Amino acid sequence: MVYTVGRGVKQSEYAIIKSGNRDYFMDRHVKDLNFETNTRINPSRYAFVFSGGLSFGHSHVSAKCDLAISMQQHFNRSDFNQANVKALKQGLVVSIPLEFMANYINVNEALQGRSVVYDASGNLVAGRKLEGYADKLNHDSWVYLNAQFPKEQEKDAGFLGLDLVAITGLDKEGKLVIKRIPLETCLEEDCWADLESLNSQGFPTKKSPIKIYEPGKSIYFLYPRENFVAGFNAGSDGAGLNCGRYPQYSNSTLGVFPVARSATQKS
Numbered sequence: 001m002v003y004t005v006g007r008g009v010k011q012s013e014y015a016i017i018k019s020g021n022r023d024y025f026m027d028r029h030v031k032d033l034n035f036e037t038n039t040r041i042n043p044s045r046y047a048f049v050f051s052g053g054l055s056f057g058h059s060h061v062s063a064k065c066d067l068a069i070s071m072q073q074h075f076n077r078s079d080f081n082q083a084n085v086k087a088l089k090q091g092l093v094v095s096i097p098l099e100f101m102a103n104y105i106n107v108n109e110a111l112q113g114r115s116v117v118y119d120a121s122g123n124l125v126a127g128r129k130l131e132g133y134a135d136k137l138n139h140d141s142w143v144y145l146n147a148q149f150p151k152e153q154e155k156d157a158g159f160l161g162l163d164l165v166a167i168t169g170l171d172k173e174g175k176l177v178i179k180r181i182p183l184e185t186c187l188e189e190d191c192w193a194d195l196e197s198l199n200s201q202g203f204p205t206k207k208s209p210i211k212i213y214e215p216g217k218s219i220y221f222l223y224p225r226e227n228f229v230a231g232f233n234a235g236s237d238g239a240g241l242n243c244g245r246y247p248q249y250s251n252s253t254l255g256v257f258p259v260a261r262s263a264t265q266k267s
Contacts, residue, residue, distance in 0.1 A: 014026060016113075018114060019056045020056075024061050028124040029124065030118055030122030033065065033122035037091070037260045038261075038263050039090060039260060040091075043119055044120075045070060045072055045119070046070055046071065046260060047068060047069055047071050047107070047118065047119055047125060047133070048068050048120060050063045050064065051067070051102045053106070066261065067262065069099060069103050071136075073142075073257060074256055075255050075256055076251070076255040077250055077251070077252050080144050083256045084167045085170070090258075091260070092259060093167070093258065094144065094257075094259075095257050095259045096202065097146075097147050097241070098202030101195070105195055107130070107134050107137055108216025110125075111130060138215040139235060140234065140235070142231075143254070143255055144231050144254070144255075146167055147164060147165070147243070148228075149183065149228055150162065150165055150180075151163070151226055151227075152182060157182040158182035159186065160188060165178050165179070166179045183201070184203070185205060186204060187203070187204055187207065187221055189223060190221065192210065192211050192220055193220070193221035194218065195217055196217070203221075203241070203243070213237075219238075219241050221241050222241070225244040228243065228245055230243045230245065
């Protein structure tokens with residue numbers, strides 16, 4: 001007796017990723033996707049951010065798709081405030097550390113076959129396009145992140161005596177609208193950091209056992225300083241999450257990765 005013990009699958013139909021001891025077949029296009037924003041973007045140049053990661057069930061994989069980050073740097077030659085204003089005037093917002101780091105980790109996991117990247121049209125980012133995007137993040141990026149570290153407003157509320165401020169909009173007079181919360185506990189020294197230890201604000205809480213740069217796993221972390229801002233930089237010799245950057249600085253290669261939010265998502 002001959003039994004059917006397998007099936008033929010065209011390589012173009014699915015991407016296969018591994019989670020634990022299970023393999024999952026991932027669609028190359030997200031069906032029935034309805035990602036509408038309040039601004040016009042080229043969806044093929046934006047990647048969905050899975051801030052909560054992929055959710056692996058027994059027979060399916062799900063993800064929240066209400067935020068997409070540009071795969072290209074924008075607004076180079078701008079200082080921190082200028083870049084934020086330019087993004088907001090285009091209906092975008094500069095990515096906060098949590099969003100950027102979630103995407104950075106996800107892209108590297110996708111490169112290793114443990115996750116996927118979809119663009120804002122719902123198409124799988126794979127092959128050379130994924131490799132090129134990962135190389136940009138891992139070795140050729142220099143950006144501000146949407147995070148400032150002013151002195152705390154409420155005594156003993158913020159870690160290191162600091163608050164975390166993100167720019168969320170412009171008021172009718174064109175002034176910056178901000179969201180301010182106490183800074184959560186994170187590493188308080190400059191060191192190699194474990195990216196599996198990120199807190200809910202996107203900052204690492206544990207040192208890395210790996211004392212070298214390993215994309216998606218370890219990064220050099222410069223802890224938050226009062227009145228400075230956050231940034232990410234990656235070059236040939238490694239990458240860093242820098243929370244001690246001067247907000248007034250501008251450079252022809254320094255920009256931001258803006259994000260587009262779903263029209264139904266609140267800032």
